[in-house]
Amino acid sequence: MVDVGILGATGMVGQRFISLLDKHPDFNLTSLCASSRSAGKRYEDATTWYLDEPMPESVKDIIVTDSDPNEVSSDTEIFFSSLPSEFAAKKEKAFAKNHVVASNASALRMEKDIPLIIPEVNPDFLAMIEEQQKNNNWDGFIVTNPNCSTIALTLTLKPIQDNFNIKKVHVSTMQAISGAGYDGVPSMAIIDNLVPYIGGEEEKMESETLYLLGSQENGNVTPCNFNVSASCHRVPVVDGHTEAVFIEFEDDFEISEVSDKMSSFKGLPQELNLHSAPENPVIVTEMEDRPQPRMDRNANNGMSVTVGRMRKDAVFENSLKYVLVGHNTIRGAAGASILNAELINNKIL
């Protein structure tokens, strides 16, 4: 068993980490860190628990510490980070001197030598770690996972990219409120409403997707050869991001072929039989009114993305439309970091 800890353990994503790490076969949760507001308190007293499932008994009495590497045991090998981005860069780098950091925060994504990974899509980017350790003189290292909407989109684009020539991608998101954190969206702003702006989200989707579907050599990433344009919106759904995807191909294609390639798509986590790897990262449904967030976000414990309404565009040539749903705090956040750590544990530690 590998001892692990969480930075940002009291937050929305932190709680998902706790729930997903409870009874994990490889990881033993020993350390919970948050801000100085929570430090010194029992976890149960420091946290407003929001998940449907109860807080695991095993964490209730753990005393929360500040997110400071001097306050934690050197035996804790991996730290999962769900720190707010404004504090993440400095704190994650401090932890990386002696620990592995698997981060959700956007602060260090795309930074040279720090791999941004979806294990089914670009596991080869882990090769950057050696250079990262050498350049920083660290015994540990940092690995990041993408933004929640990007992960769901990219998992569906990868089997298409591998088998067809994509010319361009447009995506319009309908994102859950949990994506903004516990204090993120005031109820008066979102009930009976929709907010057509999520700061920085479109830029993240447009740049991270190209990086993930690109190639890397010696830490230099060449983005994939098509562009993605995103429009992002917040909707009154608690968990589960929905995305309407529009793809133009270079040539004509068959819907059945695209659907087959998506349904049969598997990657390294499935080959290695990693604990959190879903059997099928992408599920294709033929039900005409699915996917829907409440019905489909928990597919394969929230680790699969569900695709439906796959059809040829009746107006534009060589074009495909579909709708996807992915769980934003599981596949899009905590589950993504845990799968990254399972891959690292299998391949590097």
Ligand SMILES: NC(=O)c1ccc[n+]([C@@H]2O[C@H](COP(=O)([O-])OP(=O)(O)OC[C@H]3O[C@@H](n4cnc5c(N)ncnc54)[C@H](OP(=O)(O)O)[C@@H]3O)[C@@H](O)[C@H]2O)c1
């Ligand atoms: N929610 C999602 O769907 C999602 C998806 C992908 C990525 N992310 C990213 O994950 C991160 C966390 O998001 P969240 O939704 O979990 O936020 P959140 O609910 O607001 O939780 C923030 C956590 O960070 C801690 N914290 C705040 N200020 C701190 C400081 N100065 N030093 C150390 N710890 C501090 C908080 O501890 P206290 O309780 O002590 O204040 C809390 O544990 C963000 O970077 C976000 O962009 C979120």
